[in-house]
Amino acid sequence: VQRLFMGVLVLVFMLTACAAAENTRGIEVRDAWVRTVVVDTSPTIGTAYLVIRNTKNTPDRLLKVESDSAADVEMHATIEENGVLQMRPVTMIDIPANGELAFISGGYHLMLIGIKGDLKVGDTVNLTLLLENTGTVRVAAAVRER
Amino acid sequence: MRWLILIGFLFIAACGAPYIWRNGMLLDPAEPAPEVALLNQDGQPFRLSEQRGVVTLLFFGFTNCPDICPTTLVDIAAARKQLGSDSEKVRVVFITVDPARDTPERMARYLTSFDPTFIGLTGSEAELQAIYQAYGVTAIKRDLADSAISYTVDHNASIYVIDQAGRWRGLISHGAAVEDIRENLRFLLRSGGN
Numbered sequence: 001v002q003r004l005f006m007g008v009l010v011l012v013f014m015l016t017a018c019a020a021a022e023n024t025r026g027i028e029v030r031d032a033w034v035r036t037v038v039v040d041t042s043p044t045i046g047t048a049y050l051v052i053r054n055t056k057n058t059p060d061r062l063l064k065v066e067s068d069s070a071a072d073v074e075m076h077a078t079i080e081e082n083g084v085l086q087m088r089p090v091t092m093i094d095i096p097a098n099g100e101l102a103f104i105s106g107g108y109h110l111m112l113i114g115i116k117g118d119l120k121v122g123d124t125v126n127l128t129l130l131l132e133n134t135g136t137v138r139v140a141a142a143v144r145e146r
Numbered sequence: 147m148r149w150l151i152l153i154g155f156l157f158i159a160a161c162g163a164p165y166i167w168r169n170g171m172l173l174d175p176a177e178p179a180p181e182v183a184l185l186n187q188d189g190q191p192f193r194l195s196e197q198r199g200v201v202t203l204l205f206f207g208f209t210n211c212p213d214i215c216p217t218t219l220v221d222i223a224a225a226r227k228q229l230g231s232d233s234e235k236v237r238v239v240f241i242t243v244d245p246a247r248d249t250p251e252r253m254a255r256y257l258t259s260f261d262p263t264f265i266g267l268t269g270s271e272a273e274l275q276a277i278y279q280a281y282g283v284t285a286i287k288r289d290l291a292d293s294a295i296s297y298t299v300d301h302n303a304s305i306y307v308i309d310q311a312g313r314w315r316g317l318i319s320h321g322a323a324v325e326d327i328r329e330n331l332r333f334l335l336r337s338g339g340n
Contacts, residue, residue, distance in 0.1 A: 037216055038259035039209055041252045043295060047212040072294040078213050084284045085214050085320065086300040089293045106321055111212040113294040146220045 026056035027134050032127070032141035034112070036119045046070065046119065048110035048127060048141055051102045054095040061132040062093045062101060069125045071114030078106055095131075119143050165333045168326035169319050170304065176313035179306075180280030182241065184267040187254035192239075192267055195312060201334045202237045203318075204306040206283050208244035209256045210295050214303045214320060216260075222305065223261040225327035232335050235310075239265045243285035243299045245274055281306055281314075309334055 032050035039045070048067075054060050065073040075093060079086045093108065095101040103109050110127070119125065123143040128136055182194035182204070194202065203222060207215035219240070226233045240257060242248035245268050253266030268274070278285050286300045303320035307330065315334065318327055 035216055035220075037209065037212070038255055039252050040255045041249065043210065045210060045212055045295075047216065074293055076212065083302050083304065084286075084300050085303050086288070087211070087213065087298045089290055091292075105213055105217045109213045111295075146217075146224070 026054065027060070027129075027131060027137050028053040028055060029129070029137065029139045032139050033144045034119070034125045034141045035145070036112075036115060036143060043113050044115040046112035046115050046125075046143075048073070048112060048125065049103045049105065050110075050127070050139060050141065051100055051104070052095055052129070052137075053100050054097060056133075057097050058133065059097045059099075060095045060134055062095060062129060063132055064130040065110055066128045066130070067112060067125055069116050069119065070112035071116070072112070073127070074111045074113065075108065076111050077108050080106075092132075121145055165337075167316055167333075168329055169322035170317045170326075170330070172316040173314060176309065176315045179308045179312055179314040180277065182239070182267065182277055184241070184269040184273060184277070185250065187250045187257065187266040189250055192265060194239075194308065197237055197308070198312055199310050200235050200237045201310060201331060202239055202308040203331075204239050204241060204281070204308065205303075206241050206243050206278070206281075206285065206301055206306075207303070208242055208299050208301070209248050209252055210244065210298070211301075218303060218305070218320060219257075219260040219264070221322070221324050222327060223264075224324045225331060226261065228324070228328050229331060229335070232332075235335055236331055237265065238263065239267060241267045241277065242274070243278070243283070243301045244287075245269070245271060307334070310338060 030051050034046050034048045036046040067073050075090050076087050077090050079088060093101055121143050125141045125143060127139040127141055129139060130136055179194055184192055186192045205218060222238055226236050248268055257264040257266045283302050287297055288300055289297045305318040307316040309315040318330060
């Protein structure tokens with residue numbers, strides 16, 4: 001009986017650990033990359049693209065993105081209206097349960113403003129995503145030409 | 147015999163088939179392109195009417211445009227590169243829609259990072275407005291209260307294609323693939339502006 005009890009205890013422990021892992025992870029990021037726009041004068045800018053996958057059965061929400069490589073990181077949406085492209089900052093973006101949020105050209109993008117130092121192709125930019133339900137997720141994005 | 151006829155038809159179809167412009171619009175009839183007379187990034191005068199014998203791609207944009215402008219310029223640069231030695235017959239001209247921030251120095255550094263042959267043009271507000279109007283370009287400054295860049299410029303992101311004879315031959319839509327841009331250029335280089 002004692003052995004059975006121990007077994008159940010271990011099982012419960014494992015399940016709890018599993019649930020906890022699911023809770024903090026549940027977010028997968030892929031295709032993260034940064035393109036810097038090379039200018040001498042302020043503001044120096046760049047753009048980050050990535051795809052966030054929410055593997056949880058509950059929705060989440062991207063609230064903020066920060067980077068140690070830029071003074072500001074803004075979430076922008078590109079909207080096309082009669083052939084005219086408009087860029088608008090957004091304050092938060094929903095990520096559906098078992099769904100994706102894609103930052104890709106022509107859709108959403110992350111604008112890096114006030115690039116610190118000199119970013120070159122091959123460098124890495126660290127991004128910190130703040131999600132409403134998951135908390136902080138760290139992402140390394142490579143600097144590429146395209 | 148039947149096969150021979152079929153093959154013959156196929157040959158004729160292949161030869162006579164008109165080129166189908168990719169991802170955009172071919173203008174027919176092509177009219178002389180409205181003049182663009184502005185200063186380049188080195189402060190030297192540029193005239194579109196003097197660019198004969200080359201295909202000129204005009205793109206209207208601004209250096210603080212984080213997504214569409216660099217994406218398009220990178221794609222144009224790639225398409226041009228894929229043309230090999232014919233790339234010399236293609237001129238790429240970036241016309242600012244944000245003359246207040248796009249100084250010649252800023253444009254020079256910006257464009258060099260895509261392709262050192264790219265030309266950046268600016269001018270007075272009145273000169274630029276006349277050109278936007280002639281090409282049907284919308285360029286509207288929008289204040290962004292919550293952004294560190296304080297304003298953006300809504301604008302068209304098509305590529306305006308001027309042929310070797312100085313005629314406005316077509317438009318390539320924004321988001322066109324590198325191959326689409328390259329094949330449209332090949333077509334114009336092949337037909338020699340005719």
